[in-house]
Amino acid sequence: MTQAELPLATSEILPAPRRRTRRRRPGLVENTPWMNLATHAILISGLLLLLGPIYLVFAAATQTVQEVNQIPPNLSISSHFWENISEAWFSRDFQSKFINSAIVASGVVIGKIVIACITAFGIVFFDHRLRMPIFWLVFITLMLPLEVRIVPTYAVAANALSPFQAILDWTGVSWLINAVSGVELALEWNMLNTYTGLIMPLIATATGTFLYRQFFLTIPDELVEAAKMDGAGPLRFLRDVLVPLSATNMAALATIMFVSGWNQFLWPLLIITDPAHEVVAVELRSLIPNANTTGGGIPKWNVAMAASLLVMLPPIVVVVAMQRWFVRGLISTEK
């Protein structure tokens, strides 16, 4: 689980948020001009710290390959931005990779939201003994981030049915089938180099399920009962009442999940070898030759930085545009 996802689950540690988002709390009547000046100075330095690197990236992206590599370095903005962007876009076939990233990110967003919503619905609104065990089974996956199970997960992606095959072999069912019908049981579903492989393992979501569960727990019993009295069954209630009510949740979750989906790196790096399915984040890796093997001519930092900007842009736009929901979703699970 990457940081992009974790926060939701643990957001419980924060005190309940205020009911209404206040624009700005009225300041105390305080006349502290020097303190205010210092505050602004500190905050502006902070902004410089965060924005500075992006400026440098942008400046580099506007320069020619000579300018970017010249000594003494030139940190000013030059005029070759669009050339570099178009070189990145066309020469590295960014367009199809962008589309792949968009497919993966939206697949992850939709998949996670649907899965989170229906799982939480199944464990909150039905009275069965497995509710808490299922919740914990999902929740514990938080402790098993991809990074700690990469090698075997890769093996599973090579054949998604291998766990079932192994179980059937181990329990003797395969042998039985073979003995009875003469069929050699060989389940296989190769997910390497497929969108399914890129998306499917990522849509299980402890955080999303937790967020939805928290939200569903705030739905008053009476609302369920009113729906029952009105004759609505569970799926109807889910569709007509819960889904519309969870719109804010969904927006928050979608933002966070989009960022996490777009920025996926390790998983696509592993399972995609076919350029047709490559995503942009991984493509960045090959722009500048390995640090330890600098051979291969002058590094095209200008093009690399233009490409970085391209990759950064979509999630930044989403986060800034969805700022309100995103921050609320990240922090609060209660409405």
Place this chain on the structure above:
Amino acid sequence: MRRAYFKNNWIAAALVLPQLLIIFVFFYWPTSQAVFWSLTFEQPWGGGNDWAGLHHFRELLSDSLYWQSVRVSLVYAAGTTVLGMGLALILALFVDRQLRGYRQYRVGMIWPYAVAAPAIGLAFRYIFNPTAGVMAYVNQVWDGIWDPILTGWHAMAMIVIAGAWKNIAYNFIFFLAGLQSIPRSLIEASAMDGSGVMRRMRDIQLPLLTPTFFFILVINITDSFTDSFGIVDTMTNGGPARATNLMVYKIYVDGFEGQNYSSAAAQSVILMVLVILLTFVQFRYIERRVHYS
């Protein structure tokens, strides 16, 4: 406790099944495989496997390269956590004063959350490049003083800065939320008692922020162990001379490049235990504040 339920448990089963299948196939099965591989001598993907007991673990723990990887991981964890949290805390404290420009400041500090690790890695690799970018200036003044391509601790400093930069936005969001959940009346009461801005930060806001602080601390540490792959991979590839060969990166290299599955699995198990321990610390902590029904 909820009292209004729907009756049809078959529907419930159908609804939870997809997620259960996915976590079984992609989480629990691989995890159990990792444990299994770490305890056996195994040919990759099939073939007979012999019981190895703790052989792989013993081998790892007597391997100085592994310990070096642990060491650099700890350095990276400490570095990114201190730097990322410290800066975020200062920024949040001052943004929370809500002077003019509050909203602009806030957006300005939130957006880096969205930037992908490899993009950050590449950007900082350019910025810290000894022959192009900012550090080339420094090198021009003092010849060859900065070279992350050859000097281990330079490379480490570079990934720490990139990693910390990546975390600032996230930490900031939580710190600010924590600060804003402190009742306004406390600040006002303290102001009535005659305390100034700094004094209030020290006496009221920071102590009340401890829960948030602790929570972010654990997240940051956990994250530095697992989510650091992208940065290392794009910036240093673990070098020079393994100076930035973080545990998670070593697993990748040993498993996929070295094809040493047993060792990679054993390393995975160790990292997993670490993550689980950290998560438990966090749960114990959360449990004190939240009731699970």
Place this chain on the structure above:
Amino acid sequence: MADISIRDVRKVYGKDEVIHGVNLAIHNGEFIVILGPSGCGKSTLLRMIAGLEDISGGEIAIAGTVVNDLEPRERGCAMVFQNYALYPHMTVGGNIGYALKVAGVKRAERDAKVRAVARSVGLEEFIDRKPGQLSGGQRQRVAMARAIIREPKVFLFDEPLSNLDAKLRVQMRHEIRRIHNRIGATSVFVTHDQHEGMTLADRMVIMNKGTIDQVGTPEEVYNRPATTYVAGFIGSPAMNFLSGEVRAGESAVALADGSRIALTPAAARAFDGRLVQIGLRPEALALCAPGEGALRARFDFYEEMGSDGLHHLMVEDVPLSVLSAHKQRMPEGQEVGVTVPPEVVHLFDVESGQRLEAGPGAVATIKRMEHAE
């Protein structure tokens, strides 16, 4: 239109039985109020009628059909909830028409009906608003309209007025009664507010700890409470209780302090020698000069009630209140007499708390008959 028959109904949660075999017959078109304090099981009973709670034992029949295993929607009941339970994301019209939408009623037909019902409760102009933009009273009306539109056989009300302020509560009370009169469906109304019960009910059901203590018209319940519990619960200010022993020879109850409260000769004869609780309604008593009247008391304090004054007295160490339009303020501790006409004395058995009534038609027996009905 339907009658409801509740036969030996029980509710068990885990090991706790919260409703202990309740019997009740509700007639077609009747307005029944189930009254009791929180935790007495009144809401649970209502929700069992609605189908929102399983019935652990016994059976409930609506219009002659046993509904134990029917889904809520199949029972022909509509319900108004305490907190209105409006769908916050739907408009007023959407809320009112949702049941019809689920039932698959065509849009045009639905809209016409929604409009008609909204008009009947005075909500026509709010039909496109969301519940969040309405006042408490308006939300209440939406909840009512949502129930009305289904043309149910039975209306169920679960403390629907408790979230309203006092003035609005009275107004909505009238409105509910008006709607009931107009539609004529059987109504079951749960509340803990005796005024609501008194004013709305054709018959009241007083529940206490999972059993029914009394069923009767508001007047019956007030005039002849079946148990000390009912006697204490109904009436405001609450009934006074004293204990003593019936002496047939003196045709009175002897109290511990030696004073005597006169009884009707029939009552005294019937219960000679019994230890009893005497129930005296504050409004049935009057103050008099010390030494006169049946009771000797000391003045404690005075409460102004507007039309009347409530005089708080102490009889030995037992508090006693007297409500009277003849307001008298006295210093604390002053001696005062209380007159007690024999016909206002309620007698209850000390052990069982059951009403003791001489002669034919004693409430204690009536009560059993009504339960079995």
